[in-house]
Amino acid sequence: MKPMFKIFYYSLSALLLLGSTAVMAGSPTVLITVDPDNLNGWFAKAGNTGTGGLSTNEPFSQSGPGTGTGSLEFITDGSDGQIIQAARIPLVKVEDIVNISWYFKSNHATNVPHAKVEYYSLSQGRSGTLVSVPSAGYTPGTWEIEHGSNLMWWSTEEGFGGGDLRTWAEWQTELAGIFSNYLVIGMGSTSGPVPATTAYADLVTITTVEQQLQYDFEGTALLPAEPKTNQIGIDNGYIKLDVTGGLAPSPDDCVDAVHYGRMVVEEGNGDLWICAAPGWRQFLAPMMY
Numbered sequence: 134m135k136p137m138f139k140i141f142y143y144s145l146s147a148l149l150l151l152g153s154t155a156v157m158a159g160s161p162t163v164l165i166t167v168d169p170d171n172l173n174g175w176f177a178k179a180g181n182t183g184t185g186g187l188s189t190n191e192p193f194s195q196s197g198p199g200t201g202t203g204s205l206e207f208i209t210d211g212s213d214g215q216i217i218q219a220a221r222i223p224l225v226k227v228e229d230i231v232n233i234s235w236y237f238k239s240n241h242a243t244n245v246p247h248a249k250v251e252y253y254s255l256s257q258g259r260s261g262t263l264v265s266v267p268s269a270g271y272t273p274g275t276w277e278i279e280h281g282s283n284l285m286w287w288s289t290e291e292g293f294g295g296g297d298l299r300t301w302a303e304w305q306t307e308l309a310g311i312f313s314n315y316l317v318i319g320m321g322s323t324s325g326p327v328p329a330t331t332a333y334a335d336l337v338t339i340t341t342v343e344q345q346l347q348y349d350f351e352g353t354a355l356l357p358a359e360p361k362t363n364q365i366g367i368d369n370g371y372i373k374l375d376v377t378g379g380l381a382p383s384p385d386d387c388v389d390a391v392h393y394g395r396m397v398v399e400e401g402n403g404d405l406w407i408c409a410a411p412g413w414r415q416f417l418a419p420m421m422y
């Protein structure tokens with residue numbers, strides 16, 4: 134890309150963001166290429182049932198449609214409960230996310246890739262997934278951009294259901310101090326029918342109070358499965374589990390097969406919690422004084 138165009142592009146991006154929330158002037162944009170040789174932390178989120186990955190079928194880059202060597206592809210075949218999600222761990226507070234934007238193209242008017250933000254706080258005992266509601270009036274077959282700061286969002290957290298739509302700014306306030314553990318771009322649903330759809334997303338951009346990270350998906354590859362986090366260690370000869378922070382572990386951390394086998398210790402009373410098919414099982418510490 135010619136340098137002049139790049140400068141223009143970034144200026145245009147900044148203009149598009151103006152008028153949403155407090156966009157930080159001078160926040161540096163970092164372009165990150167996500168390709169088969171370096172997926173830069175992106176993986177297929179657990180629970181995916183459709184197909185997808187990096188694709189050369191729809192080249193897209195900062196210069197727009199037809200440029201670059203690929204994009205992120207999502208394919209559902211029309212059966213019930215299909216969902217495809219790509220994710221990465223941003224490790225940033227929800228309140229510090231100023232905007233998330235993404236370019237997308239779909240052959241369906243409403244089944245389109247959109248962003249989600251998972252959050253989790255052991256100390257506050259809260260967790261959930263913020264789900265953006267795509268703009269109405271999308272024209273199938275066209276590349277368009279969405280800005281999350283202009284959309285309404287709901288949360289999977291109990292008490293904040295699909296009818297409780299809030300602006301991004303309102304969620305920044307509601308979730309003050311809580312970290313986002315996953316940035317997700319996905320399509321489909323885990324419940325109910327999902328139309329047969331082929332869609333693409335690219336230039337997924339997360340703007341925080343400190344910087345703007347722009348992910349350009351390129352090349353061809355299936356995304357790898359969600360990595361297992363290191364939750365167990367050996368500490369001076371003892372097997373050491375994570376602790377819960379004095380609370381019961383989050384129900385959302387024990388909902389499907391990839392979670393079964395998780396163990397965690399409630400350090401206040403010494404209870405051991407084990408995740409299995411019925412959900413968390415609590416093993417009470419015996420009183421041995």
Ligand SMILES: [Ca+2]
Binds near residue numbers: 192201
């Ligand atoms: Ca691309």
